[in-house]
Amino acid sequence: MLNSVFLGRQIRGGRDRNWKIAGMGAFPGCLLGPRPYNRSMAETSPLEGLRVIECAGWNGVLAGRLLAEAGADVVRVVPPAGNSLAAEPPFFGSTGVSIQSTFYNAGKRTVRLDLADPLQREQLRALIAAADVLIEDWPPGAPVFTAAELRAVNPRLAHVAVTPMGQDGPWRDWRVNDLAANALCGSAWVTGDPQSPPISGYGNQSHHTVGLYAAVLALAAARYARLTGRGIHVDLSAHEALVTCTEQVLMQWFFPNGTWGTPIARRQGSLHWSGAYEVYPARDGHGVMVTASLKLTEVLVPWLIECGAAQELADREKFPDVIAMVKNLPYVMKVLREWVAEWNGEKLFYEAQRRHQPFGVVWNVAEALTKSPQIAARGYLYEADVPGVGTVRLPGRFFRTSADGPPLLPAREVEASAVGWAPRGPAAAAAFDRQPPATRPLEGVRVLDFTHVLAGPFGTRVLADLGAEVIKVSSAKRSGGANSPDHPYYVCWNRNKKSVALDMTLPEARAVARDLALASDIIVENFSAGVLQRWGLDRASLAPDHPGITVISMGGMGQTGPWKEFVTYAPTIHALTGLTYLTNPEGTYTDGYGFSLTDHLSGLAAALAALEGLEHRDRTGQGLAIDLAQYELGLGIMGPAMIDYLANGTNPEPRGNRHPFDAWAPHGIYPCAGEDRWVAIAVRGDDEWRRLAGMLGIEPGGRFATHADRVANWRELDAAIAARTRREDPYELSERLQRAGVCAAPVQHAADLAERDPQLAARDFFGSARAEKWGEYGIDRFPARFDGERPPVYEGVRQVGEDTYEVLSTVLGYDDERIAELMAGGVLS
Numbered sequence: 001m002l003n004s005v006f007l008g009r010q011i012r013g014g015r016d017r018n019w020k021i022a023g024m025g026a027f028p029g030c031l032l033g034p035r036p037y038n039r040s041m042a043e044t045s046p047l048e049g050l051r052v053i054e055c056a057g058w059n060g061v062l063a064g065r066l067l068a069e070a071g072a073d074v075v076r077v078v079p080p081a082g083n084s085l086a087a088e089p090p091f092f093g094s095t096g097v098s099i100q101s102t103f104y105n106a107g108k109r110t111v112r113l114d115l116a117d118p119l120q121r122e123q124l125r126a127l128i129a130a131a132d133v134l135i136e137d138w139p140p141g142a143p144v145f146t147a148a149e150l151r152a153v154n155p156r157l158a159h160v161a162v163t164p165m166g167q168d169g170p171w172r173d174w175r176v177n178d179l180a181a182n183a184l185c186g187s188a189w190v191t192g193d194p195q196s197p198p199i200s201g202y203g204n205q206s207h208h209t210v211g212l213y214a215a216v217l218a219l220a221a222a223r224y225a226r227l228t229g230r231g232i233h234v235d236l237s238a239h240e241a242l243v244t245c246t247e248q249v250l251m252q253w254f255f256p257n258g259t260w261g262t263p264i265a266r267r268q269g270s271l272h273w274s275g276a277y278e279v280y281p282a283r284d285g286h287g288v289m290v291t292a293s294l295k296l297t298e299v300l301v302p303w304l305i306e307c308g309a310a311q312e313l314a315d316r317e318k319f320p321d322v323i324a325m326v327k328n329l330p331y332v333m334k335v336l337r338e339w340v341a342e343w344n345g346e347k348l349f350y351e352a353q354r355r356h357q358p359f360g361v362v363w364n365v366a367e368a369l370t371k372s373p374q375i376a377a378r379g380y381l382y383e384a385d386v387p388g389v390g391t392v393r394l395p396g397r398f399f400r401t402s403a404d405g406p407p408l409l410p411a412r413e414v415e416a417s418a419v420g421w422a423p424r425g426p427a428a429a430a431a432f433d434r435q436p437p438a439t440r441p442l443e444g445v446r447v448l449d450f451t452h453v454l455a456g457p458f459g460t461r462v463l464a465d466l467g468a469e470v471i472k473v474s475s476a477k478r479s480g481g482a483n484s485p486d487h488p489y490y491v492c493w494n495r496n497k498k499s500v501a502l503d504m505t506l507p508e509a510r511a512v513a514r515d516l517a518l519a520s521d522i523i524v525e526n527f528s529a530g531v532l533q534r535w536g537l538d539r540a541s542l543a544p545d546h547p548g549i550t551v552i553s554m555g556g557m558g559q560t561g562p563w564k565e566f567v568t569y570a571p572t573i574h575a576l577t578g579l580t581y582l583t584n585p586e587g588t589y590t591d592g593y594g595f596s597l598t599d600h601l602s603g604l605a606a607a608l609a610a611l612e613g614l615e616h617r618d619r620t621g622q623g624l625a626i627d628l629a630q631y632e633l634g635l636g637i638m639g640p641a642m643i644d645y646l647a648n649g650t651n652p653e654p655r656g657n658r659h660p661f662d663a664w665a666p667h668g669i670y671p672c673a674g675e676d677r678w679v680a681i682a683v684r685g686d687d688e689w690r691r692l693a694g695m696l697g698i699e700p701g702g703r704f705a706t707h708a709d710r711v712a713n714w715r716e717l718d719a720a721i722a723a724r725t726r727r728e729d730p731y732e733l734s735e736r737l738q739r740a741g742v743c744a745a746p747v748q749h750a751a752d753l754a755e756r757d758p759q760l761a762a763r764d765f766f767g768s769a770r771a772e773k774w775g776e777y778g779i780d781r782f783p784a785r786f787d788g789e790r791p792p793v794y795e796g797v798r799q800v801g802e803d804t805y806e807v808l809s810t811v812l813g814y815d816d817e818r819i820a821e822l823m824a825g826g827v828l829s
Contacts, residue, residue, distance in 0.1 A: 045071020045405045046612035046624060050222065051421055053077060053127055054108065055144070056137040057084055058178070058204070059162045059238050061104040062211025063135050063218060068107030069397050070612050071405060072133075075419055076110045077124060083110055083411075089661040090644045092389040099647065100661075102386055103394070103639045107408035111416045115144055123416040125153055130421035132225070133158045133218045140167045147233040156424070157231040158221035162214045166237030167785075169762040174738050176238070179657065179667060180745035181206035183680035184757075185242035186249040186265075188669060189749045190594035191583065194267045197669045198678055198747050200657050201593055202582035208637045209245050210238040212604035217784055219611035220466050224441035224786075226618075232438050233787050240765055240783030243753060245604075247454065247595035248273035253750035254778040255488035264749050269591045270571075270580070274482075275329045277571045279362055279580065279590040280337045286345025287362035287590045289575040290336050290352075292329065294567065297322045299355055309339040346371070358556075358567040360575030362589060365641050366651040368578045374563040380632055381646075382407045393646045398636045399605055399628040400558075402539070403616055438786045440467025440793065445614065446811075448516055449473065449497065450525035450532070452483050453569070454596055455630060456554050457493035458603030460524055463610055464496035465782045465791050471520070471807055472497045473513060474800045475504065476829050484800075486773060491797045495769055495779065500808075501801030501828050508827045510535050515812050518546045521617075522610045526554035529564040539625035550613025550623035552606055558629030570596030573634040578641065584654035601637065602630040658714060665710035666692075666717050669747060670725040672733065678747035679730040681721065681737065683710075691740045696724040731756070754778075764790075771796030804828050 050072040054064035061076075068074040078084065085101035092099060111127075113120040121144075128134055128150060138144050140163055150159055161167060164176035174180075182188045182200040192199035214236055221232045243250070248265045252273070256263035260273055270279035276293040292300060304310035312318065313335065319325050325332055340348065345361045352359035363371065375381060380396045387410060396407055436443035445468040449460045457472075464470040472494060474483075482489040485499075500516070502509040517523055517537050525532050532538045532553065539551040553559055556568030571592070574580040580592030605628055613624045635642065641660070644650040652660065657680075659667040664682045666689075672679050683689050686706065693700035698720050703713045710717050725733065730746035737744035746752070753760060760766065767781045774796065782791045808814040808822075822828050 044403065044616075044620060046401055046403055046616040047072040047219075048619070049073075050133065050615070051075075051131045052133040052135065052218070053131045054135045055124075056135050056162060058207045059164065059210045060135045060137050060160075060214055061085065062208055063160075063162075063214035064108055065104055065106055065408070066211065066215040066398060066608060067133075067218060068408060069404075070401070071403075073421075074108040075127065075131075076105060076108045076411065077113055077127070078110055080112050080114045082112065089663055090640070090648065090650065092386065092392065092647050095388050097386060097388045099643045100640045102410055103643060105411040106394070108411045109419070110411050110413045111419065112413070113416060120416075127416065127419060127421065128157065129154050130423050131157065132424075133160065133222050135160045135162065135214055135218055137162050139163075140172045151231055151233075155231050156225045156229060158218060158225045158234075159231065160214055160218050160221060160234045160236060162210060162236040162238060164238045165759050166240065166763055167235045169759045171239075171759040174745070175741065175743045176745065177664070177682050177743050178204055178206045179659075179664075179669075179682045180680050180743050181238060181242055183669065183678070183745045183747040184239055186246045186748055186750060186753055187242065187595070188678075188680065188747050190246070190249060190265050190267055192267045192585070192591055192594065193269050196585060197657065197671070198267060199583055199585070199591065200669065200680070201597070202579060203638060203641060203660060205597060205637060206238070206242055209601060209604070210236070210241050212601060212608060213241045213783065216462065216604060216607045216611060219608065219615060220441045221786075223611065223614065224436060224438065228435045232441070235785040235788070237763065237783055239759060240763070240780075243760070243765070244780050244783055245597070245600035247600070249595065249750050250753075250778075250780055251488050251492045253754055254492070258488055264751055265594075267594060272571065273595075275333065277569070278333060278337075279575070279592060280340040281590065282340055282343050282345035282348060284344045284346075287575070287580070288340050288343070288345045288348055289360040289362065289571045289580065289592075290340060291358055291569065291571070292325075292332050292336065293569070294358055295356070296325055296332070300357060301325070303355060303357075304335060304339060307339065309342075310335045353563075353566045356565075356567050358569050358572045360568070360572035362575045362580050362592075363578060364581045364589075364651055364653075365578040365638065365645050368576060368635070368638070369642060369645060372563075372576070374557055374561045374631065375635070377561040378558060378629075378632070380635065384409055386410050387412075389647075392643070395636055395639045395642055396632070398633050399609055399626060401609070401612065401616075401627075402625040403622075436467060439789045439791045441786070443467035445469065445522065446471065446520045447522040447524060447610065448513075448520040450523065450527065451554065452478065452526065454489075454493055454599040455570070455602040456524055456526040456606060457490075458600055459554075459606030459610075460497065460603075461493050461495060462604065462607040463522075465794075467791065467793075468522075470497040471516065471803075471811075472499050472798075473502050473504075473516070474499060475501055476800060477503065477505075479800045485771075485797050491771065491774060491777070494797050496793060496795050497798065498803035498807055499798040499800055500804045503827060503829050504535065506825075506827055508822065508825060510537075512808070512812075512822065512827065513537060514542075516807070517542055517549065519811050520549065521623075522613060523549065523551045524554065524606055524610065525552070528567070529553075529555045529557075529559045539623065543623070546623075547621060548617040548623045550610065550617065550626065552609050552613070552626040552628055554602060554606055554628045554630060556629070557631045559627045563631075568630065570599040570630075573598045573630055576631065577634040577638050579634065579638060582641070582652060582654055582660075585656040586654055589654060598630060598634045598637070602628065602633050605633055662711045665707055665714060666721055668718050668721070670718070670722045672725055672728050672730040672746075674729070677730050679725055679728070679733055680745045680747060681725075682743040684743075688742055692737065692742050695736060695740055695742075696721060698724065767794060769794045769796040772799065801828065
């Protein structure tokens with residue numbers, strides 16, 4: 001068996017060198033190919049020494065992998081029959097070794113324990129007593145250990161309970177898989193063509209979202225426990241977490257008078273809610289994601305005119321300025337559609353990026369892996385020996401830090417007695433004047449926020465909700481459209497933040513920004529590669545004066561490689577990684593996700609990276625330089641499909657709502673009574689099928705008798721189910737099926753979430769905030785409770801520069817005369 005975890009300070013060597021960059025030979029001690037940062041051999045991994053117990057299935061399994069990537073010692077406890085993911089297809093050829101288990105459990109050790117056996121139950125209790133973090137998904141009504149029992153076992157335990165619906169509420173015991181989760185949260189409602197059934201979205205994306213949240217909360221809770229000497233119980237609702245990550249769904253509901261025209265966001269294929277992004281077919285058959293959102297009049301329209309494609313847009317009487325073009329955006333997009341049809345898709349993609357336009361070609365999985373020079377240049381893939389399989393290529397980390405160890409090796413199984421954790425000594429709280437409250441575990445942390453649009457602001461919103469002081473640096477020049485506090489989009493992602501105005505084109509402003517950086521713990525930015533370095537605000541520039549600073553760069557393609565200058569938004573990432581291609585009904589490839597999924601996931605990854613930086617600093621005195629390439633995160637969430645191609649040559653095609661690997665059948669979204677009403681139903685195994693068939697009045701035998709039969713006859717199966725569901729109310733039907741043990745859920749839209757979802761209502765998920773321009777407006781509260789309480793602070797969005805004087809005077813100690821000089825010089829604008 002391969003060793004995947006090295007405890008304490010057993011410096012990596014020997015067995016730890018059993019990996020290499022795919023196609024590049026062995027590079028012991030190297031990250032994944034050419035490293036963007038230098039790593040001292042004295043440094044340790046960000047989470048070195050952190051002990052994590054994982055007793056969780058789909059909603060928690062990625063959290064454990066993410067913590068293992070950062071160096072935590074993660075022990076996954078599984079039942080005597082073994083790891084549940086080991087039965088999940090696809091497999092490496094005919095070996096019976098699960099690709100999904102290999103991917104999600106990389107870097108962990110697994111321990112088999114029969115918790116019905118008192119002796120083995122005590123073994124788990126002993127492991128928990130010596131752990132720092134427990135991530136579990138035990139049934140709310142029948143946990144293995146109650147929160148009180150765990151606190152008695154380990155008074156300083158960071159305990160994250162992640163369940164589909166939360167620890168209480170009328171739906172707390174519902175059975176929910178990825179399909180049902182996407183139906184419930186609003187994701188499916190806005191994904192797909194308006195004339196077709198909603199689409200769930202390809203590839204475990206609900207579990208990825210929840211796993212990222214769980215990893216963030218594990219580190220936030222561990223930090224709180226370390227600072228206070230007291231453990232904490234975190235109740236993370238997967239349903240609530242997913243609702244927070246659906247971009248326009250809640251924005252349109254909270255702000256119904258926007259240009260979108262309806263408070264209920266709709267399915268509209270690949271067309272973004274703004275109307276400025278869409279996938280169009282090119283001459284060679286590729287789809288191309290194009291957008292009119294960036295430098296429309298400065299770059300895109302002149303390019304179109306240069307190609308002879310849009311002479312009318314040059315008419316200054318009809319289109320005198322960018323405002324006129326935005327008002328006629330459907331016409332602009334029509335011009336783009338006709339223009340794209342004349343191009344080779346890949347050639348258009350590269351030419352657009354040469355002009356710094358965030359286009360993306362729609363690639364399938366094989367193309368995404370073989371046509372991208374960025375993957376090879378950054379050494380994203382690596383080779384490892386998988387027991388029972390041999391040497392295979394695997395996807396790399398979700399993001400990179402300056403203290404990373406080697407890539408993760410496959411999980412290995414050990415006896416509980418071999419885990420080797422000595423009991424922790426008595427916990428002692430850190431000596432702070434004011435310890436953070438349980439509901440705001442990051443109180444006392446200062447974050448300097450240079451981010452814009454969605455990915456970065458969502459990540460810093462998570463940190464702010466958890467109590468961090470977030471200082472957002474903006475300027476009047478950069479605060480237009482969706483980057484303005486006058487736009488609902490900005491309002492949704494920038495609560496709980498202070499606003500400082502700095503014109504960063506001026507050296508005096510950059511000097512003020514440096515002072516703020518030296519007074520902060522974390523910097524987060526999503527500028528183009530190299531901008532922060534030119535300003536002297538990268539970690540290398542700041543570390544001599546502030547060794548504890550962590551700088552997180554969220555460039556679309558990362559800080560190195562031939563694509564580092566490429567401009568990307570989430571739809572670009574979706575297109576280039578295969579996500580757009582596979583999120584479609586059978587036979588099409590142009591729809592894709594109906595919202596900016598990878599923006600939300602990148603934001604969560606940034607919050608996780610910030611916490612890793614704090615952990616590393618608190619242990620070593622050194623912060624981290626973190627390269628969070630949103631492209632590589634997008635590749636990571638396609639991990640199982642990519643391994644399936646690398647190992648088996650499988651290049652998947654769109655399947656609509658059918659399960660990607662045929663593990664569930666039926667697995668679909670079916671029509672219900674009423675206009676555009678739908679229900680998601682997923683069945684695993686023959687017993688469940690017989691229960692469903694009996695309730696719907698379908699003959700369970702014949703061509704539907706076995707799982708293989710149902711997979712083979714899926715069209716007839718879906719038609720038979722749809723014929724029965726058409727006369728049903730989706731909520732009533734879901735309730736009946738759930739009581740019978742069948743996974744089912746209504747497909748919900750924004751009004752359903754706010755007015756009909758009894759779970760969100762019972763858990764008081766929606767609230768309000770107040771801002772000067774907006775008055776009182778609706779918000780979604782943080783999706784987790786800490787010892788039974790949510791974070792209590794939800795301050796409304798601030799106007800640009802509203803807090804400049806306060807921050808400069810209280811944080812930096814500038815006197816009134818200096819602030820007045822800066823203001824007179826145009827620095828604070």
